[in-house]
Amino acid sequence: MSENPATPATDEAGRTKADDAPEADGLEAGAQAPAAPASPAPQEAPRLGATAASAAVPRRGGPMFPDGTGPAADPAGSHHERRIRSFQPRRSRVSPSQADALRRLWPKWGRDIDGLSRIDLAEFFDGRPVVLEIGFGMGEATAQMAAADPDTGILACDVHTPGQGNLLGLAERNGLSNIRVANGDAIILLREMLAPGSLAGLRVFFPDPWPKKRHHKRRLIQPEFVSLASTRLAPGALVHCATDWEPYAEQMLEVLSAEPTLENLHPSYAPRPDFRPLTRFEGQGLDKGHVVHDLMFRRRP
Numbered sequence: 489m490s491e492n493p494a495t496p497a498t499d500e501a502g503r504t505k506a507d508d509a510p511e512a513d514g515l516e517a518g519a520q521a522p523a524a525p526a527s528p529a530p531q532e533a534p535r536l537g538a539t540a541a542s543a544a545v546p547r548r549g550g551p552m553f554p555d556g557t558g559p560a561a562d563p564a565g566s567h568h569e570r571r572i573r574s575f576q577p578r579r580s581r582v583s584p585s586q587a588d589a590l591r592r593l594w595p596k597w598g599r600d601i602d603g604l605s606r607i608d609l610a611e612f613f614d615g616r617p618v619v620l621e622i623g624f625g626m627g628e629a630t631a632q633m634a635a636a637d638p639d640t641g642i643l644a645c646d647v648h649t650p651g652q653g654n655l656l657g658l659a660e661r662n663g664l665s666n667i668r669v670a671n672g673d674a675i676i677l678l679r680e681m682l683a684p685g686s687l688a689g690l691r692v693f694f695p696d697p698w699p700k701k702r703h704h705k706r707r708l709i710q711p712e713f714v715s716l717a718s719t720r721l722a723p724g725a726l727v728h729c730a731t732d733w734e735p736y737a738e739q740m741l742e743v744l745s746a747e748p749t750l751e752n753l754h755p756s757y758a759p760r761p762d763f764r765p766l767t768r769f770e771g772q773g774l775d776k777g778h779v780v781h782d783l784m785f786r787r788r789p
């Protein structure tokens with residue numbers, strides 16, 4: 489998850505950094521992720537179906553998946569550099585089980601956002617309608633929503649390597665075949681890799697609030713983003729956002745309402761829908777006494 493660069497244990501929005509807590513025997517992910525452990529942790533029995541590549545030990549200081557079997561550290565590279573990012577690149581810990589899930593499942597269910605080619609959603613999702621979720625974190629809520637609606641494909645996008653491994657592991661353990669993971673910046677994904685009108689929905693749950701005024705420009709929900717995202721939506725597609733940060737909720741309502749191709753399904757904020765599970769960041773916000781707002785808009789024909 490992105491974090492406010494200047495803040496240590498909690499940010500202005502009262503977030504804790506639970507997701508960043510080092511995990512025992514974890515690997516570090518990020519631009520220059522160091523090595524995987526030389527041998528698997530004792531509780532990690534070798535899995536059936538593991539490839540020779542999955543047993544490879546990355547060079548210390550080199551990329552975590554040098555053989556290309558896992559997510560790239562900076563998939564879009566400098567050719568699609570965005571000056572203002574809504575996430576904070578960082579080093580974070582990847583547990584052995586997350587690394588194992590990435591090595592085995594990434595080649596089939598993962599896609600780097602390199603900005604170089606279109607994703608054929610029909611092929612990637614076996615013909616299912618596809619909802620894009622931006623910023624799934626550790627992916628628990630994503631997996632629950634995918635399980636509740638197996639006929640809808642979820643393209644889950646984040647830059648957070650431990651979360652990518654966690655979600656792929658959850659999908660496998662729960663027998664979910666409708667989740668795919670995109671690694672990188674959602675803006676490049678939308679702009680360069682998804683066809684106009686190709687999405688059946690968009691979810692943005694608890695995006696980084698960037699509470700400091702000088703960081704507001706980093707917030708994802710901005711007019712330019714919403715207008716780009718809307719071009720990728722099919723008529724009738726649902727845009728569902730949620731936040732526990734009141735000033736950001738107001739910004740979302742204003743920006744989404746001003747987008748002429750979207751219409752609000754409610755007079756203002758939406759009542760919390762029972763199909764949206766509690767997310768990890770939502771739980772942290774509720775613990776701090778924050779009020780959660782959902783917003784539901786629809787792409788006009």
Ligand SMILES: C[S@@+](CC[C@H](N)C(=O)[O-])C[C@H]1O[C@@H](n2cnc3c(N)ncnc32)[C@H](O)[C@@H]1O
Nearest residue numbers: 489574575623625646673674693694767768769
């Ligand atoms: C505050 S976390 C919320 C995670 C999860 N939705 C939850 O509620 O627990 C926001 C997530 O959005 C991701 N994110 C922010 N900007 C992004 C972008 N432009 N593209 C992809 N992921 C992004 C961050 O990496 C982070 O994991």
